[in-house]
Amino acid sequence: SDLSLSDVHNVLEMARAFLPVFTSPDSMNTAPSKCFPLLQGQVVANVFFEDSTRTRSSFELAARYLGAEVVNFSVQTSSVKKGETLLDTAKTLQAMGVNALVIRHPQSGSCQVLSRQISPSGLSILNAGDGRHDHPSQGLLDLFTLQDSFAQNQLGSIKGKKIAIVGDIAHSRVARTNLIFLNLMGAELHVVGPQTLLPESVASLGCQVHTHLPSALTGADAVICLRLQLERQKSGFIPSLGEYTKLFGINHERLKKYCKPHVKVLHPGPMNREVEITSAVADDLSLSLVTQQVTHGVAVRMALLYLTLTDSSQRQDISVQPLTGDFTYVS
Ligand code: NCD
Numbered sequence: 001s002d003l004s005l006s007d008v009h010n011v012l013e014m015a016r017a018f019l020p021v022f023t024s025p026d027s028m029n030t031a032p033s034k035c036f037p038l039l040q041g042q043v044v045a046n047v048f049f050e051d052s053t054r055t056r057s058s059f060e061l062a063a064r065y066l067g068a069e070v071v072n073f074s075v076q077t078s079s080v081k082k083g084e085t086l087l088d089t090a091k092t093l094q095a096m097g098v099n100a101l102v103i104r105h106p107q108s109g110s111c112q113v114l115s116r117q118i119s120p121s122g123l124s125i126l127n128a129g130d131g132r133h134d135h136p137s138q139g140l141l142d143l144f145t146l147q148d149s150f151a152q153n154q155l156g157s158i159k160g161k162k163i164a165i166v167g168d169i170a171h172s173r174v175a176r177t178n179l180i181f182l183n184l185m186g187a188e189l190h191v192v193g194p195q196t197l198l199p200e201s202v203a204s205l206g207c208q209v210h211t212h213l214p215s216a217l218t219g220a221d222a223v224i225c226l227r228l229q230l231e232r233q234k235s236g237f238i239p240s241l242g243e244y245t246k247l248f249g250i251n252h253e254r255l256k257k258y259c260k261p262h263v264k265v266l267h268p269g270p271m272n273r274e275v276e277i278t279s280a281v282a283d284d285l286s287l288s289l290v291t292q293q294v295t296h297g298v299a300v301r302m303a304l305l306y307l308t309l310t311d312s313s314q315r316q317d318i319s320v321q322p323l324t325g326d327f328t329y330v331s
Contacts, residue, residue, distance in 0.1 A: 001134075001180050007183060009038040012144050014303035017318040021065050022298060037067030038316060042286075042309050045071040045093050046209075046239075048104040048128070049080070049324045054269055054294055055128050055137070059102045062301035070310075071098065073251055078177040082210065086110060087117050090125075102311055108133035108173075124308045132173050132232070138268055139177035141297040143185060145289050146222055148296070149264050155221070159186035166208070167226035167248060167276050170197045172270045177228060179205040192216035193248060213248055217258035225250045225267045225277045241275055251278045255287065264289050 003011075021036045043230050044063040056072070063070045073093065075081075080089060090101055101123065103111050108131030115125040129135040146158055156160075163182055169191050170174045178201075182189055189207035191198065192215070203209050210216040217223065228244060238244045255263055265281055266289050273279045282288050306315075 003184075005176045005184055008140070008143065008181065011140055011300065011303050011307065012147065014166065014318060015140075015299040017078075018065075018302040018306075019296070019299040021302070022061070023295065034065055034132065035067055036065060039063065039066040039068040039309055042068040042099045043071065043097055044102060044148065044309075045073050045098045045101045046128075047075065047089065048078050049075050050103075050106050051103050052104055052128070054297065055104065055135075055259045056102075058294070058297045059126070059128060059137075059301050059305075062298050062305055064211055065298070066185060066302055066305060068099075068305070072111060086114055086259055089107060090114060090118055090123065094118075094121065094123045094141055098123070101223070101303065102128050103130075104128040107131050107132050112329070126304060126308060129173055130218065132171055135173040135177045135178065135268075137297065138174050138262055139181040139194075140304070141293055141300040142178055142224065142268070143181050144296040144300055145266060145293045146264075148292070149289055150221070153262055155262060157185070158182065160188065161189065161221040162188045162219050163222045163224065164220040165189065165191045165224045166213070166216065166250060167193050168197045168228045169193050169202055169226070170199050170230035171232040173224045174224075175202075176205065176238045179207055183207075190216040190220070194244065213254065214258050217254060220259045220263055223250060223259065223263060223265050225265060227268070228276055229269060230272075230274055245275055247278060249274075249278065250281055252281055252287075253286070255281065263287070266290065266293055270294070 022032050022034045023214065025030055046056055046059055060070050062213060093101060103125060105111065111125050111127035111130050118125065127134060127136055150156060150158060164180060165175050175191065179189060183206040191202055191207050192210040192213055195211050197208060250265060265287050267277060269290065271282055272275055273282060282290060
């Protein structure tokens with residue numbers, strides 16, 4: 001929330017420059033080299049106190065594509081199980097030469113508290129999702145994906161676009177982060193879900209709040225569908241999964257009936273197929289941006305690691321040549 005619009009553009013532009021490192025063939029038309037060793041000699045530790053597939057592997061690949069060493073710290077088999085605090089864990093890893101910690105933690109605010117406690121020791125903290133609070137790298141990759149899709153379809157920028165965020169708003173750090181970033185970009189935001197999954201405070205994040213799906217979807221340019229976070233819910237939030245799907249499930253019929261013809265669908269994953277989204281929509285390449293989100297996530301995390309682990313005075317001027325996708329760096 002403390003990033004300015006120009007900070008955000010800076011991250012997105014850098015991510016765009018990094019994308020060809022692992023997606024485009026090099027100039028000899030062979031496989032992408034997948035290594036742009038700007039972070040050689042740096043060590044990144046993934047410290048995940050909650051399950052993750054894509055965020056963890058995405059940060060790991062991002063670090064490796066930039067030539068950094070990666071340690072995957074396994075909380076399940078560590079001294080955290082013996083009661084070691086997050087601060088002691090961080091200091092221990094730092095004493096071994098780790099330069100950055102990528103942390104996912106069930107406690108909202110944990111990354112911010114740790115970064116204050118640890119500062120100014122030179123250890124960087126990247127938030128990979130803290131409780132229901134925030135998921136900055138996901139928010140940025142969603143912006144990248146929306147920006148890219150609107151541009152490719154000659155629809156201009158995110159500014160003024162109607163974006164509906166659908167589902168379990170109460171438990172979703174992705175929803176909160178998306179609201180902050182999309183407001184910064186000037187989108188018109190609508191959130192919708194069952195009353196029990198809509199916290200009262202959500203309107204203060206700058207959105208219109210609905211409990212009726214069609215009113216949120218009407219005229220939408222993009223729909224961000226959220227996972228029903230059953231593991232964070234006590235019972236009683238929804239009468240049944242079937243009823244949830246009936247009232248809030250995203251399917252072809254609803255998208256066609258209410259949204260703009262060019263509508264696109266995003267989902268941060270993991271998906272509960274046939275609950276919040278039909279498989280037919282999730283796998284429809286003309287509608288779904290789920291795979292692009294995953295690819296863009298690696299590029300965005302490369303940018304975040306690079307910006308975090310280098311001093312602005314040492315940074316290379318990285319530029320892309322859009323026609324070929326080749327990248328160059330100029331010192
Ligand atoms: C999200 C998360 O963990 O907050 N997933 C992700 O990082 N891709 C959303 C979720 O778990 O539903």
